[in-house]
Amino acid sequence: MGVAIVVFTWMVVSGTPVNLNCEEPLVEATTGGNPRWKIHLDGTAEVDPGGEPLIVFDDLGAEPLSVSVEAAGGRQVLCGRPESGKPYGLNLKKDDHSPQTLLTVRFLGEARTSEEKDLLAMQATTLRLAHLPRTVLIEAYALDTKLGLSGLSKKVKEYKNNVQVSPPKDLVREVETALTDAKARESCGSSVQGSPTHAQCQRAQAVNGALSSLMQDLESTPRPTTRLDIERAESRIELALQKLETVLEFKPEEIQSYCEQVAPALLWFDNPAHAVLNVVQVPFGGLGTTVHRIGWGRGKHPIKNQTPGSAVSFIISNVPHGTDISVEARERTGQKKDVAELLSGFAAVVLRALPSATHLIVGHEGTKYLPPAIASTACPKVDPKPPPNFAPLEPRSSRAYVLAEMPEATVDILFCEGKTCPKDTSTVTRAEVKPTVSPSWTLLAEVGLNGAIPTADPGWAMGAPRFESTGGAAGPETLFELRYPLDVRRLVTASLLFGWRFHDDKCFLGFGPTLLVGSGGGALTQLNLRAGNRISKGLYFTYGVGVRFVPVATDFRPGDLLAVTGTGSTAKAPESFRTDHTGMLVVTGGLSFDLAVLGTAADSLVASMGTKN
Secondary structure (H helix, E strand, O other): EEEEEEEOOOOOOOOOOOOOOOEOOOOOOOOOOOEEEEEEEEOEEEEEEOOOOEEEEEOOOOEEEEEEEHHHHHHEEEEOOOOOOOHHHHHHHHHHHOOOOOEEEEEEOOOOOHHHHHHHHHHHHHHHHHHHHHHHHHHHHHHHHHOOHHHHHHHHHHOOOOOOOOOOHHHHHHHHHHHHHHHOOOOOOOOOOOHHHHHHHHHHHHHHHHHHHHHHHHOOOOOOOEEEEEEEEHHHHHHHHHHHHHOOOOOOOHHHHHHEEEEEHHHHHOOOOOOEEEEEEOOOOOOOOOEEEEOOOOEEEEEEEEOOOOOOOEEEEEEEOOEEEEEEEEEEOOOOOOHHHHHEEEEEOEEOOOOOOOOOOEEEEEEEEOOOOOOOOOOOOOOOOOOOOOOOOOEEEEEEEEEOOOOOOOEEEEEEEEOOOOOEEEEEEEEEEEOOOEEEEEEEEEEEEEOOOOOOOOHHHHHOOOEEEEEEEEEEEEEEEOOOOOOOHHEEEEEEEEEEEEEOOOOEEEEEEEEEEEOOOOOOOEEEHHHHHHHHOEEEEEEEHHHHEEEEOOOOOOOOOOEOOHHHHHHOOOOOOEEEEEEEEEEEEEEEEHHHHHHHHHHHHHHHHHHOO
């Protein structure tokens, strides 16, 4: 029997656009109650499964920032600029009220420290350098195509052979139109080398210079007549044509690939005033569920008494952004189960990918899209968005996982760094999830120490009555006194207890007879009622009361004297006198061994011995 794992690829921030135009603005909660979620900017999260579906943002700092909360499918349930410590309600649908729902919380704002600014600049520079030649050439080709420089250059070349006459009016209009379009794109603004905007403006400036020179020649009067003036005009036009020449041409699919994979991220970095500060994921929780917080990189976390059939959620805290985590379930045999095999099981670990973090700005009107300053000529309809591997500026975050249905067996869930988990899991972050153990019947073998409170009833000593010599004599007779000597050995008993294990097998309650008293015999002479607490697996400390049936003389009382004919060794103590049994209340404490555990251990020992042989 396996554990089904459904794993969607984890990405700290993906490149899929998400609607962040605040369709669900912040609404401060007006009712009381304990909030279910408390989210911190540093990535830590606290979840009270039984709390009201309210969310609180804490430790946000002095600088304003925006948040967006999304449920399944990236549907926005809250958006805006929160205040620290205030509870807010979420616009939840009926389907959201499920233990398997994961909420994604994104913080967006300005880089606040020099470290954060340096991190943002470093990520931007790395991306720009990686795509610099491709960006420059594609944006230049796109601009040349947009301005129609290929056809224009052909007409200019034809005119170059006859510069002494006035140029055709349609040629002048085409050059003038291309020059106007080029001037509209020659401003680089705050863009830097490697961005689409910068590549576009650099090409536009070169084209603008060439077309301006060409326009002067076309509009110059009078037209050149001398050979020297004609050669000079031809040289200037040839130089302009060289500047207008397209360096490299691209196929439509190459431009499409650039627009889908490269340009959005490059444009996103063009205006770094606001950035993704952190992305945090939390489980929905709810009544009947449990949420456990596990520290990343801190080894094994035992989780006990989980109700079979209920959802168990995990928050993996203190995870560095960019960490690639794989999730696996292993049975106690240590055998690894692949996803295909585990899908046939009866539980599911659900890990949902984080939606993207789209670039936001915060103004007096609330939160809204920040459009790119100047669109890419190659990709005029592209929206800026962060790259798939963009790391938020906060170094660490929390990730959420859900065991959709707790099985009736122990599940080891491994959270490993990398694509697969190692064979040695001693240093792996893992959760050892144990179900609540159902109460069960069992047999215990007890070795106990008994005692009775001294009373007027002579049976408390638990020794058999007998006549013992007083050492005195009455003439030819010897006196014997009836006594109940204390036999310490009879304080020790071996009993069999039939009872009930409960509370994760930690407690025991049962009853049963004594099979052995002292050094031998005494079977069924004591009935016991016991409670117990587990010391270790299969071993309990048991305590309780019992009734010991002890013999008492019916015709004599303790201290009665009896004279027997004879002196010294010739006098024999009376042995034949009537006795009966009386019940004595005894108190017992001892150690009990679970016979089922002992049997399993014996089977294992025999099996191991057989293997060696």
